[in-house]
Amino acid sequence: MSNSKYDVLKLENQLCFPLYAAAREVVKRYRPYLDELDITYTQYITMMVMWEEKEITVKALGEKLFLDSGTMTPVLKSLEAKGYVVRKRSTTDERSVSAFLTDSGEALKEKAVDIPAKVAGCVGLTAEEGLQLYKILYKILSKEVEE
Amino acid sequence: MSNSKYDVLKLENQLCFPLYAAAREVVKRYRPYLDELDITYTQYITMMVMWEEKEITVKALGEKLFLDSGTMTPVLKSLEAKGYVVRKRSTTDERSVSAFLTDSGEALKEKAVDIPAKVAGCVGLTAEEGLQLYKILYKILSKEVEE
DNA sequence: TTATAATTAATTGAGCTCAATTAAATGTAT
DNA sequence: ATACATTTAATTGAGCTCAATTAATTATAA
Numbered sequence: 553m554s555n556s557k558y559d560v561l562k563l564e565n566q567l568c569f570p571l572y573a574a575a576r577e578v579v580k581r582y583r584p585y586l587d588e589l590d591i592t593y594t595q596y597i598t599m600m601v602m603w604e605e606k607e608i609t610v611k612a613l614g615e616k617l618f619l620d621s622g623t624m625t626p627v628l629k630s631l632e633a634k635g636y637v638v639r640k641r642s643t644t645d646e647r648s649v650s651a652f653l654t655d656s657g658e659a660l661k662e663k664a665v666d667i668p669a670k671v672a673g674c675v676g677l678t679a680e681e682g683l684q685l686y687k688i689l690y691k692i693l694s695k696e697v698e699e
Numbered sequence: 700m701s702n703s704k705y706d707v708l709k710l711e712n713q714l715c716f717p718l719y720a721a722a723r724e725v726v727k728r729y730r731p732y733l734d735e736l737d738i739t740y741t742q743y744i745t746m747m748v749m750w751e752e753k754e755i756t757v758k759a760l761g762e763k764l765f766l767d768s769g770t771m772t773p774v775l776k777s778l779e780a781k782g783y784v785v786r787k788r789s790t791t792d793e794r795s796v797s798a799f800l801t802d803s804g805e806a807l808k809e810k811a812v813d814i815p816a817k818v819a820g821c822v823g824l825t826a827e828e829g830l831q832l833y834k835i836l837y838k839i840l841s842k843e844v845e846e
Numbered sequence: 847t848t849a850t851a852a853t854t855a856a857t858t859g860a861g862c863t864c865a866a867t868t869a870a871a872t873g874t875a876t
Numbered sequence: 877a878t879a880c881a882t883t884t885a886a887t888t889g890a891g892c893t894c895a896a897t898t899a900a901t902t903a904t905a906a
Contacts, residue, residue, distance in 0.1 A: 557812060558750065558808060558812060560812065560815040560816065561747055561750055561808060561811060561812060561815065562747065562751060563744065563747045563748060563751070563763065565815075566744075566747070566815070567819075567822070567824075567829055567832060567833055567836075568722075568725050568726065568729070568818065569744055569747075570833065570836035570837055570840055571718075571721065571722045571725055571832070571836055572722045572725075572726060572740075572744075573764070573765040573836075573840055574718060574722075574836045574839040574840055575715075575718045575719045575721075575722035575723075576722075576765065577765060577839065577840060578715050578718055578719075578839065579715065579719060582715070593719075597710065597713075597716055597719075600708055600709065600710045600713070600716075601710060603705070603708055604709060604710070616710065617720070618720040618723065618724060661705060661708060664708060665704060665705060665707065665708060668707040668708065668712075668713070669707065671715065672714075674842070675714070675839060675842065676838075676839075676842050677714075677835065677838065677839070681835050681838070682714055684831050684832075684835065685714060685718070685831075685832070685835045686714055686717065688824065688828050688831065688832045689714075689717035689718055689720075689721045690717055691823075691824065691828070692721040692724065692725065692822060692823075692824070693717055693720055693721050693724060695821070695822065695823050
């Protein structure tokens, strides 16, 4: 068997590469369904938070999604242009801006509710694999938050 | 316990979201080390293939990395500008373009060899978790190739 | 109070990602 | 041989991601 100190640089020995590739491939699976709603994946996960919270600051939204204002600001402007949220600067702390779910945004939930099941079918993991993956990914994410 | 048909749209019930977020966070872990080499993560995984293959077509490279020519072409041009690869159109099939590893590209491997260990430390999974994750991610990726 | 520090969102610019299109080369079927 | 289809890389444009910076506001310390 051949073996060198450079084996650690082989693509097949990476954990990050399949993580990066799988994430992109799975996001791609959402596209046909999200196209019907005329939103992108990033807009979709933003709406998921809005459906739960109804109202949230840009900062809190970014922390939930692991995205900064450089990403969130244009995403929220786009969702505002589509009529799903409204952005408003706080009167009590004028540094802060919040997004508010509109009726139209609330109505979009009804059109989105079948998407998770449709995509889960494509990905094709067993329930156990799904749970293992879920736990490991959140372990990675919790490491990042400490930092 | 509250329970609604909309629970499937909660962020915490998604598998795709932590996959997407963890992938970005882990790629971010590479940045300080890759900055020292003046390459991006995408350029880094491209070089991994080059270190193994020495010569490869744009198409084959894209298949390995799950990226298309729209991404690969500018990445390869950038690596060529840095002197790590040379691009050359095939004489036997002029549709095809190959990238060739240069001596300078080969030399870069020496500077990269410590990176995987440094990043693995940051991510902080057990060996078992790493293996589970690896298997599940490749199961997802194999699904995509069938398509 | 006043100076200094910290927080927040927005902006800028580089680079990535993808879908769709284009152009050239090659393969295939009459 | 000549259409027609396929393959390949490149290009284009929209949108995302991130680091760094900016400007405004708020918090804190002297």
